[in-house]
Amino acid sequence: MKLKYLLMLLVIGNVFFHAQTNNAEKKIPEKRTYKELEDEFYKALPGDTNRTKSIAGSYLKKAKSEKNMPQIAEGYVMIHFEEDLPNALKYLDSLQRITRNSKENIYPARIYLLRGNLYLKTNNLQAALNNYILGLKYAKEKGNKRQIAMAHTSIAYLNNYIGKHAETAKVLKHYAYDADYMNQDEKNSLKLNLADAYIEINKMDSAYALIQEGLLDSKKNKDVYRYYQNLGLLGYYHLHLKNYQKAINGLLKCEKYFFTKNNGSKRNHNYTLLYLGKSYAGLQEKEKAAELFRKIDSLVLKTNYIYPELRDVYTYLIDYYKENNDKEKQLYYVDRFLKVDQVLDNQFRYISRELPRRYDTPELQQEKDDITNELTKRKSLFYIVLSLLLISHLLFINVYFKYKKSEKNYKKIAQDLIQSVNENRVGKNNDREMNKEISSEPLVSESPENPEDKTSRTISEDIARNILHELEIFESKDQFLNKGITLGSLAKKIKTNSKYLSEIINTYKGKNFATYLNDLRIDYAISRLANDKKFRSYKIPFIAEELGYNNEQAFTLAFKKRTGTPLSVYLKEIENMSLD
Template sequence: MIFLKKLIFIIVFVFSNHSFYGQEIQDSLLNKNYKELREGYWEAFPDSIKCAKYANTYLYKAKKARDTIKIARGYQWFNMLTNDYVEKKYADSIILITKNIKDHPVYPAIAFHSRGVFLYNTGSYEAALNDFLIAREYAENNNNLYLFFSIRGAIAALKSKMGKDQEALDIHKQELKDVGRWKVSDIEKASEIDENTDYIGTLLNISLSYIKLSKLDSADIFLKRGIKESLKLNDTLSYYSFVSSSGYNEYFKGNYRAASDSLDKAFPFDDDQNARINYYLYKGKIARDLNNVEEAISHFEKLDSIYEVYKDPVRELPEVYKTFINYYKEKGDTENQLKYLDKLIAADSVLDANFYYLNTNITKEYDIPQLTAEKDKLIRSLQRKKTRSKNGIIILSFLFLLFGGLFFYYYRKQRMYKKKFGYLMQESRKEAKSFQLTETKIKVEDEGIKGISEELIKKIIGGLNAFEQKNEFLDPSITLNSLSKKLHTNSNYLSKVINYYEQKNFSNYINGLRIDYTVEQFKANKQFRLYSVKGIAEEVGFKSTESFSKAFFKRTGIYPSYFIKQLMKG
């Protein structure tokens, strides 16, 4: 697992650690200017107590002067004194106060980047990608190469999460070439850069990518290199990250004793949930492979307990639950079998929602029909054991009906979605165009629009055709009144023409155009598919994700997330 918090996302920007902020301002520091406070901070670093005094004074003076950039920098300094995860609410606040700043090399890009880190660490990968893409755009536009490269590393971590390990490796190799290339023009940028940590972090990510690709000899080279560099820099945390990663590599080589020794050596220094999950995962695998089943189950139970707290999707989770299922199957413990079957299905759902590319493998090994058959078999077994218990029979019947109904609904819904997806892939937006009407048709049908002349109808329809061709319906502020003014008519006449020829009201007419446009963008624009649903909704003129999803379903019969998923599979 990529250690994103420590080794990729070097730029951390947030308010955190309020135990420092709010200390009494020393008079001796108040007399110093910003440059002197900045120099004092870096001279004292990493002494958190001394640094906090400088940061607190700097922030006090910045707030008094109402200098947004310096306020943001003051909070950044406080953050560098703590190892806590980035807090989303603080990143939101930084975005709020810096979003209108123009042409700045750091802000607001760094705030979107920080929020992306938080979202990544909490398993919200789709939202994290959206923030990283926004941050990348700001960084690229303002020529902040270091931040641009850092975001590229974040996207590599997301690719690794989705199982695209070769693509992640290619990015990390390029990162290794780029370390040290960026130029530092001022103290502010220097405060964001630690080339040594960047270098060591990149070595670790390359090692982990090679392990996932089963290129164990290549992984060895970079692991040894990383251990040597971290010892040279006296970087204890990085050193033990390489030690634990060496344990993963030794496991895949079949050197179980060496793997276990490395994992145990690093364990006291692994202080986040990802490292703990990896520890129990590999200790459990080692015990399982050595036929120490009870020990394996003990490690996997600890892993499961961590997952239940943090809910961060783990690629190997289905493998762990299958071990539980087989274990309790051999013991004849049908209730625990059902418990972990349910957990396996839930894990499948979580992985499917976060990683489009992982669900296929899970389905191949343990697909829905197999799960259904296994559940039916277990339920029948429980039924035989509890034939004398009326309550047991009622519960079993309820479970049977519940699961049967759920799976019937699931298959029926999937079949219906696939048909509608196929129809949408065949249909083109041109075929769905509105107001392609002939003069004859207007003459015949305009009797149904009382009080509007034929000439005016033609004028309104011509205006609507131009409106559609220019995609002006993507403007979120468009209303019946604003469009009628644009077409030099009144809202009553415009509404009547749309109602008569489209058989729908103005709102449904606009929503239909936006959804047709969205479908065509999904089919033609691969980059468009990478946006979050919220981002897509805003892009095509909707004011909320909910209204977009409802309109998409109403128009197409499927949800946008399903449509994107099918396109990604194809």
Template sequence: MKTQIKILLILNLVVCCSIFGQRSTKASVLLDSISSKVSYKANPLEIIKLSKKLLKAGEKERDTFLILRALHHLGRRSQFANENYKSIKYFNRELLFFTNNLLSQKVKNELKGTEIAPVEIYAQLGNNFSNLGDKKKALEYFNLSKNIAEKEELPFYKAVIPVLIGEIKVSIKEYDQAIKYYKLGLKRLESSKVINEKTKKFNSSITVRNLAHTYLLKNEIDSAKFTLNYGINKGYHTNTKNSELIYSIVKAEILIFENKLNEALEQYKTIENKSNILDPAKGILYYYNGYAKCLAKLGKYKMAIDLMKKGILIRLKEAKDFSLSEDYKQLAKYYKADGNLEKSNTYFEKYVLSQTALERNKRDVIKEFHDNELQSLNSQKEQQQKITSLLIIGGTVVIILLLLYLFILSKRKKKNTKKFEELLRKIESLEQQQKLVDTKDDVLEEKSTLDINKETFDEILTGLQKIEEQHYYLKQECNSYNVAKKIKTNTSYLSKVINAHHQKNFNTYINDLRINYAILKLKEDTRFRSYSIQSISEDIGYKSPDSFTKYFKRRTGLLPSVYIKKLNLIT
């Protein structure tokens, strides 16, 4: 588990603050329920659901403390669920209460002893941007948090923020700088007389582990061993139930660096048994990545592939697809090494597509992928000229498969271009652009309108026209019940009128309006085009980017990202 997930140890230790003034029983029960469920093993989606209810209760009761508590839980749990954009949104809302001086003295008293403070919010914003690959932005927020910690003399953050900065330095391969920050953080942790012993030991354990791993990345194996043994002598490996496991994993990594692969393999078998005892449901998440690398180095590619797929399957239960990009890349490499280029290409494509949360980096990722493939192909050709005719035949098969893959990609590109041009012509030729997408359903919910008089029928149509003009269909709460209520009818009459007049069901009607809006808005507004797919989908009323992508592709024949890319090319 990453240090950034553990920065708020306080989260596990904190109990709900004393409640001042009047607060509804419902809100108090929700607050207690969330506090009892919060742990690093908890399903983040369950806590997100409860926190949304708490936020509504806080807004209804105008209770700033409840709102802040809910926003903080939503920010943290969205982070754990790899919903970093949503997490940033929640933390920014939380930060506004501090930057706009919206806190009364009563609320400030309630917040004492909790983790809700600018120093913490900046740190979590840094973690989010780090997860999204924006290391520069992450450093900016970590430095803001560090400055507050230094100014206000906050020992915990003065010790932990350098560790987070160290992680950023590792990610950009500034290993010497990372080691410097890790050592500073460790020194402050171990020498502090203010931080409680449990927190000191917990964070020191993580910092030593990170420091040892960084030495490995520098290929300084002796320093890595010394650092790990230092942590063991300090008893850091016994700090929590999983600390000994994590230290064992670092030991295994050292063995791999020393090319003691069989010893590493035995170590991972032990780790596997202990992990599954510690956490039968998700124990594999501790070790599957490193274990698979060890198996691959031993040439056991099929076992490595099987292990990776099991780990990915467990991660997908709580994480979004885009957060698995590195796993897909690793799996693609193992398939390639095993000779299954078809599967390799499939997972390389998954790797590329999973970058949609980082849309601005997508072109660079694709270019790097193709450059690496081309370089690998050239290298294979050179080697094949020096070996037997059997390997030459094998190389030829590889080339044919790659050419076939490139041909399929080219054909797909031409197909997308054709569909895009047809869509543009359709936009330009139709006067009533709201009819650009007009799906007809074969099966309708309500066929008969005999029980609706003409006056009522026309009133409902007029109401629907107002709904369209006001763009109410872009709101996430837009459903048949709310629309019927808004135009003063019932859901049965509403469905019958839509079925009879538009020849489509209610859901199809709303989806057509949203997709029409998206097509035209993306064409006309370059700024809207720069948003992530997730942000666009939320702006037009979808609760998930998957639903938006599905309906957009179904109506236009194009993925939203492809449509945006082609619009950018012609402008």
């Protein structure tokens, strides 16, 4: 789940950004002041578009009639919330024009944060991140703590999409408990998202405590909307623990509330149906699950709201209709899956770690071709069908042999790596002794060009030798396995500066610091996995953590990039060669 409640926090946060001017609060024909209109607007339930548009229109009309520039700015902010992306951006452009010379410390950061929210709502994560970074920059320049908090929590939302759930939880926890400048509504929203992040990292007790706190507090304050948000999250909590019936009991109440008079946002609608469908699937009530997943597809077509868990929805529907031998609908949902997958691939840098892999794009494309050929067979002449079948078989054979060739290449690389590890066992100590002798000699490059010509004239030979000596210690003692190593932290440790260290690594190691650190870790992994049976018996996330990586995905991607073969193939070949 991807912090579906965070946008609520961002909307709440916008209340803070109101200009602190009260001198223009005069009565308008509707007998409402600016303050009254603002309160009505921000207390309206999400989805009550007609009401919020009317309030925002009245506010802006009043401000323009009085030529009150600060309140006109607020009017543009309010009215942009319920507009589509192009019109909303135009209102923010107008806001930027009239606040260009504003002395308030909320500008220009406010504009970039609001733009980021717009792009986030429309799944343009790259544009959202760019705007959040700019918002953070200007918020820091103006020393606006609350805007800094809004930028940080927004970026935490994006981090969550690439699997950094623990990092997300850390940010949310800080602002929920250690930031006294956040108001209670903001803290409540942060805690809701924090509970969600805790579920993702399996801190179930902490998640449950926060959800119960949210339920009790919202009930006490008669905050119905927040109560059902927490109830929906409780449903996800039970789903995660496979308490399917308990999940269903609460989620059915959420469905009734969120879908009545359009009380919920599209996030509430989608995730309520998603968890209900998964819960019914867990109980093997396949027809109910499929019905709910079809409703989600209808919502996606209507709102174009796309999120990573949709792959679960479409793969389930594909399997469901495959089991029922309904080729037409199977093909339809294969098409839907491919379209959604393309959007996700374009919009997100990394695909969620929990998504199923057996329906990856190449396999689905091939399955689509096979189904299309089968349906064509019923409607076409024999020779056309025969031709299509021949083409499909040729394509299949081509794909098959390419796969086999790739698999054989991976195995060969893995075997060569293992052989190299075995051959280097004896020579490793000799190599280290040789390196020690070399380090005591004047620094001369093996290449025709002296490395001193490449490095800055400000780095003396003594300093360079000292840094190389420290790097030798760093390598020999396997200190590169420590988590959180940066160029700055290593420079500080060996008592030099980042510029010197970077230049020495680039010159004498022939690579930048990130590549240098990554290569050390992977080379260590190659050797230890081959030599240490107990180590390779551990689960991959644990091995990744031992090697200093933040997550399994970062390790496996780095391994393949360094070696040219997947980690799984390397481990399999180690076992095969051990058995031999």
